[in-house]
Amino acid sequence: MRIALRWLGYAVAALLVVALLVAAWVWFASSRALAEAASVRPESLAELAAVDLADAERRARTLGCVSCHGEGLTGRPMIDDPKVARLHSPNLTVLAARASDQQLAQAIRQGVGVDGKPLFVMPSEAYQFLTDQEVAVLIAYIRSLPKRGAASPPPAIGPLGRIGIVTDKFQTAPALVASYRARPAADLGEQYGRGRHLAMTTCSGCHGSDLSGRVVSPEINAPSLDIAGAYDLEAFKRLLREGVAPPGREIREMARVAREDSRFYTDGEIAALHAYLVARAQRAQ
Numbered sequence: 001m002r003i004a005l006r007w008l009g010y011a012v013a014a015l016l017v018v019a020l021l022v023a024a025w026v027w028f029a030s031s032r033a034l035a036e037a038a039s040v041r042p043e044s045l046a047e048l049a050a051v052d053l054a055d056a057e058r059r060a061r062t063l064g065c066v067s068c069h070g071e072g073l074t075g076r077p078m079i080d081d082p083k084v085a086r087l088h089s090p091n092l093t094v095l096a097a098r099a100s101d102q103q104l105a106q107a108i109r110q111g112v113g114v115d116g117k118p119l120f121v122m123p124s125e126a127y128q129f130l131t132d133q134e135v136a137v138l139i140a141y142i143r144s145l146p147k148r149g150a151a152s153p154p155p156a157i158g159p160l161g162r163i164g165i166v167t168d169k170f171q172t173a174p175a176l177v178a179s180y181r182a183r184p185a186a187d188l189g190e191q192y193g194r195g196r197h198l199a200m201t202t203c204s205g206c207h208g209s210d211l212s213g214r215v216v217s218p219e220i221n222a223p224s225l226d227i228a229g230a231y232d233l234e235a236f237k238r239l240l241r242e243g244v245a246p247p248g249r250e251i252r253e254m255a256r257v258a259r260e261d262s263r264f265y266t267d268g269e270i271a272a273l274h275a276y277l278v279a280r281a282q283r284a285q
Helices: 002-035 050-054 056-062 065-069 092-098 101-110 132-144 159-166 173-182 190-207 225-230 233-242 252-260 267-284
Strands: 077-081 085-088 214-217 220-222
Touching (some): 101 173, 225 267, 233 252
Antiparallel strands (some): 077 085
16 A cells, blocks of 8 residues: 555656646747747838828728727727736837838738737738728827826736647637638628728638638627628618627627627728628528
């Protein structure tokens, strides 16, 4: 009995050593990934007209900039789970004061921060498809806001978040940019170009690069947008502006998106997006 207990003690000690080694490797590998500088390419920015600037705030809202960074873009908590991460969206009014237009554009479209490190929970996978003019509008809107508040706290990644990083479950923005570029939404022709562009820049962040669905989080499983083929235009408008699906059922996450982002679409944008998604769904049949 004594010998058996001794060997059991050895086994427990060995398991503890292995666990500590694994934990140390996870910490080291995730820290290296977090500190690694990302490669960037020069951005091209367009000259803006007065009409572009007049519509800048609405565009920032439809793209989710305000819902993520808060009113006035002064930052807000995004994830607050010490086991996973504590992430706070940056105060863009403070950040813009020390960033060039190139750096802001690289953060938007490439997912690389002003410090040259990859960003997390930044939807650059979708924003990479924004036009030069659209990116210039966003930068102009950011710079139009008064500097308020303090810089946001740096990210703090918890143990589960670090495991997610090393197992590629918690991907950086540049990694998502590359994967989305490889599988874009179907091109159905010039007549659906506007709707496809809206889908790629606003819907794909949740519904996946090709709009076929994506697990956003353990609580949110965004469906394939083939489902939009069953909506007539009026029902689709209500979905985007209220988050309500036929015959009057509220979809919780879509209601949040509608309240904060998609209710700011124009009727023309909704019609173009609907036409593209219906054509896409019909092609898949």
